[in-house]
Amino acid sequence: MPEKKEYKVIGTRPIRHDGVDKVTGRALYGADFHTAGLLHGRVLRSPHAHARILSIDTSRAEAYPGVKAIVTAKDLPDAADKVADLGEGAVHLKYLCDNILASDKALYKGHAIAAVAATNAHIAEEACALIDVAYEVLPPVLEVRQAMEPAAPLLHETLKTGSLGETAEEPSNVASHLQHKKGDIEAGFAEADVIIEREFVTGTVHQGYIEPHNATALYNPDGQLTVWCSTQGAFTVREQLTEILQYPISKIKVVPMEIGGGFGGKINVYVEPVAALLAKKTGKPVKVLMNRADVFEGTGPTPASFIRVKMGATKDGKLTAAQTHLAFEAGAYPGSPVGAGAMCIFAPYDIANVLIDGYDVVVNKPKSAPYRAPGATNAAFGSETVIDELAKELNIDALEFRIMNGAKEGVKRADGPVFPRIGFIESVEAAKQHPHYTSPNGKKHHGRGVASGFWFNIGLASSVSISVNPDGTINLVEGSTDIGGTRASIAMQAAEVLGIPAESVNPSVVDTNSVGYTAVTGGSRTTFATGYAAYEAAQDVKRQLIARAAKLWEVDEEDVQFADGEFSCINGKEAQLSFHDLSARLGETGGPVVGSAAVNPPGAGGAFATHIVDLEVDEDTGKVQILRYTATQDAGKAIHPSYVEGQIQGGVVQGIGWALNEEYIYNAEGTMTNASFLDYRIPTCLDLPMIDTVIVEVPNPGHPYGVRGVGEVPIVPPPAAIANAIYDAIGIRMTELPMSPDRMLKAMGKI
Amino acid sequence: MPHVAIPSLMRNLTAGREHVTVPGNTVREVIDNLEHRYPGVKARLCEEGRIKPGIAVYIDGILTTREGLRERLDADAEIHFLPAISGGIGE
Missing domain, CATH: 3.30.365.10 (Aldehyde oxidase/xanthine dehydrogenase, molybdopterin binding domain)
Incomplete structure (x- = not known):
């Protein structure tokens, strides 16, 4: 267990690195993004909670002045029975694709059916109203107990209940059943003097982030797709795009803009693939913005x-x-x-x-x-x-x-794991x-x-690189989008290792081409896991700087000690250099120092x-x-x-x-x-x-x-x-x- | 030898046994040996040479990836097969 010790940086309250940009309104969010030739996209959504889609006729909308392209599920690759492996889990590709643009059935009011790209957002919206969709309206099922009834309307005719690798014979709305068992439940109740049994119902609730979903996509003539969006994880957007579009991952770059809240709701993609489809069809950059009703009706709430x-x-x-x-x-x-x-x-x-x-x-x-x-x-x-x-x-x-x-x-725990030290x-x-x-x-x-x-927390993969500047500051490059001040909490962990103030770290959240794989900002993992990567990257920098000091002093690396931001010689030679001063002498000791780390730490701790x-x-x-x-x-x-x-x-x-x-x-x-x-x-x-x-x-x-x-x-x-x-x-x-x-x-x- | 906690939903295959000790240096070897003793286990856990989507393997309380069949095991490792908790994308 780590010793309780005093820290110089950790536990202090420096001003966050992105604070000035955010309070002055200069931070760039997805809706702020603009580029030459930008088209605007709008999504047509189902007015029915449950309906079979019989036909979609886009001809009137296509003829509307200013309309440049219309896409439906037919523009998505065939998803059939493929399984999409999204790094953190596997999902049926058809489900993933159908939630972006419905193919055969609309399964909720607000389900995306088609999308239009036009010269401005108003034209796109008007054109949506000209898309003729023929529906066979079906009875909806809106409550979990009703949906579990054998006679309930089925959402998916092929869905059968899975129970840890075993699949039921008959279709059902119950997608899976899980069970955890510990001890003897009957004996446990027999031992009790007091037994309470109650039933509870909770409602459907939205995360309520202030910034609606947004995405701008651009295909370069060389086939490179770039997507600027508001997301909790640029790499998970890239993974979802490569599966949904069946497009090579190396040809997709995702640029995370600043994020106006997510709370878990900005992990799944919604408008990102739509913007990409429209961009491909038009050859132009296309921006798709949701409004608040879109967010409520077309994105994932937490369940009832x-x-x-x-x-x-x-x-x-x-x-x-x-x-x-x-x-x-x-x-x-x-x-x-x-x-x-x-x-x-x-x-x-x-x-x-x-x-x-x-x-x-x-x-x-x-x-x-x-x-x-x-x-x-x-x-x-x-x-x-x-x-x-x-x-x-x-x-x-x-x-x-x-x-x-x-x-x-x-x-x-009933599900198996044994608690380590918990509080x-x-x-x-x-x-x-x-x-x-x-x-x-x-x-x-x-x-x-x-x-x-209780929440178990997660670890997952994070990458960080650090370059040392000649003035004793460092540039820290990370892939974790900053929702709650994590630029600061990650920078502080690197600063603590290197004995420099938090203000001497310049953290940057970068795109998927510019840093190693980093999982989502979610699961309460970012300060833990990306902070861990920053710690390790700073240790890498420290090791390299010790070598540089040894070179300067013409001693062995083992004879150099580093503490509180000072390098000193411990073989009797009177030599000392601060991190700041040694940083200024990198040119004469071999050139730039760049440290990096990629981690996947298991011990998130509940x-x-x-x-x-x-x-x-x-x-x-x-x-x-x-x-x-x-x-x-x-x-x-x-x-x-x-x-x-x-x-x-x-x-x-x-x-x-x-x-x-x-x-x-x-x-x-x-x-x-x-x-x-x-x-x-x-x-x-x-x-x-x-x-x-x-x-x-x-x-x-x-x-x-x-x-x-x-x-x-x-x-x-x-x-x-x-x-x-x-x-x-x-x-x-x-x-x-x-x-x-x-x-x-x-x-x-x-x- | 590694200890395997048999999930309650699979105990119909192990005559109700909750814990089984089987030889194996990797998760794959453990599952093969489980299959030998309790036919049907492998089909519930694996498909196309990988752990099935929707199932998570924990070794000594630590989650492995879907490539977890290759994971090497300590002699006294404890293995759990649990429903996968997705990172948010879906199961």
Whole structure:
């Protein structure tokens, strides 16, 4: 395990390197991109949630003045039964392609059907209205339990349930069934004195990033395709493009523009292949922008779910058994985050007997996409509510109950892995000792609730190169798009190795031709894995500079020591050089110094959080007002505490929105009736108090500085914590999200 | 010898056994030896010489790639076959 030690750079709060560009509006986002001869693309979307496409007639639109090209699924290569290997997972190519432009069926309202490139966006939009599509409208299925019924309308006539390599005989909307089993579930419940079983429903929720999706594509006459876009991972865009377009990966360059939020929603491609098809057909650069309705209706939300949780404990507070049924809506194509939900649901606890069943179910909604700890928030809403109910039933303090049963190093999760050193207990202890938790809480209709959460975090591949400048600064080149301040957190890890200030690092996020493969900014991996690569690249620089100093001093490399930014000779010779001074002498010692590293670190280390919320329920309006909120979280080692705090606060706010307001509201035909930010209500600063944060540091043994990813787990506890606080306030258990005023009034019997 | 945790959904092939110890220096050898003892296991885990899409191999708690059949194993390695958790693209 890394030693707890004092650092010069790590743990400080320098101004982020991209800060000036962003606050002055000079940072370039995808919509800002312009080039000579640019055409504008617009996508025609299905008005039906479920329909067979009988024909598409583009002749009227093609004749419209200003229209340069129209594309449909026929312009995509034949996807047939191929499997696309996307580095991080495999997917049926037909599903991937059909989600870009529907071929035989429209599977959700907003499904892309065709696209137009024209001399301006208005003409493109008008031309879309001239495309004649004949549909055979089919009944939609919009809810996971209905979709699982044997008589439900089938989205895919050939989809059959897969169960770890085994495939069912009959077609079904259930794409897959997974199961994790530990111990003897029946014996575990037999041992329990108290058993609680509850059912929960969560709504469809969008990531709500501010910047809509965008892409500009250009084919050079030599066949080189360049795509400028807003993405969490330029390399994953390149992988998806090479599969969808069946085009050589070496001929595709993806340039990540600045990104105005993603939260998991900017990993899948949508308009990037469309822009490429239009660019190929016209021979011109083509830009495609989404509007907000496109984003809601045409990109992946996080799924609605139905969850049953049953847990048992002895009267002295020992959890003996936990069982769950998780049914997640994948949207139009398989691939919900039910697997992640299944991994996370009982992970905070050491329970001998566990049975987890998960179902990935297709419904007539947009294909789901990751959203900050995908699956874990849905799951924790169920498990953490039942944990609270058990603690109340047993008359044990809710946080003490968690400590009594908390997972620690050596505990085996139900899905198999054994925890290394983790900080769950420490996060709960920090909450228990916080003045918020010990403060009075007794006013009428005021309530306090707590909940915990887990996210496993991921590692994956990252590459970094560093070149040394003659003035003692370094240029750091990375492939991780910067969403939450990672230019700074990565630069700081290199700076710490080289003993230079963070301000002496010039970080650049570059395109796919300019740095080694780097996986997405997602899974809370970037500060961990790309930071690890920066650490290793800086070590490479350090080794080379030690050789240069040895050359200058005419000693062996073993006789050169480097500490705190100073090279010194340890063989008795009086010689010392700072990093700054040695950098100025590279020319006379052999030329430029460039260090690089490519890593794929396995030890991401799980993240745990525990939250406390105080709220007030208005019995007349049903509105829930958050009064105070405190979040504790194990960050391993906070490289830049301000950005850790920012991630925690951002995650909490999104979790509060998910808990209280946010959901896709569908009519019977499967049309989302609130596809704008006026009607899809995300919290603003006027709705919320300041979110207090407590950073707990239990170093991750899998990282040289002990880093754990921090971005995702803070969204996990809020819905359950708020539900538990509502119970504390009015004595009613809320089991459906969001806990919006109408649902609150119904639960209170007011309407 | 490596220890294999048999997923609950495959225990119908192993007469309900949760853990099996089989010889093998690589994941491929372990699966071949599992197949020898419990016919049908290989078809559930592999296709076209690779781990099936949708299945993840963990060795000592660490996820390997779909090329994981080549992974070399310590004598006391613990192997889990789990449903793959995609990085966000889909399964």
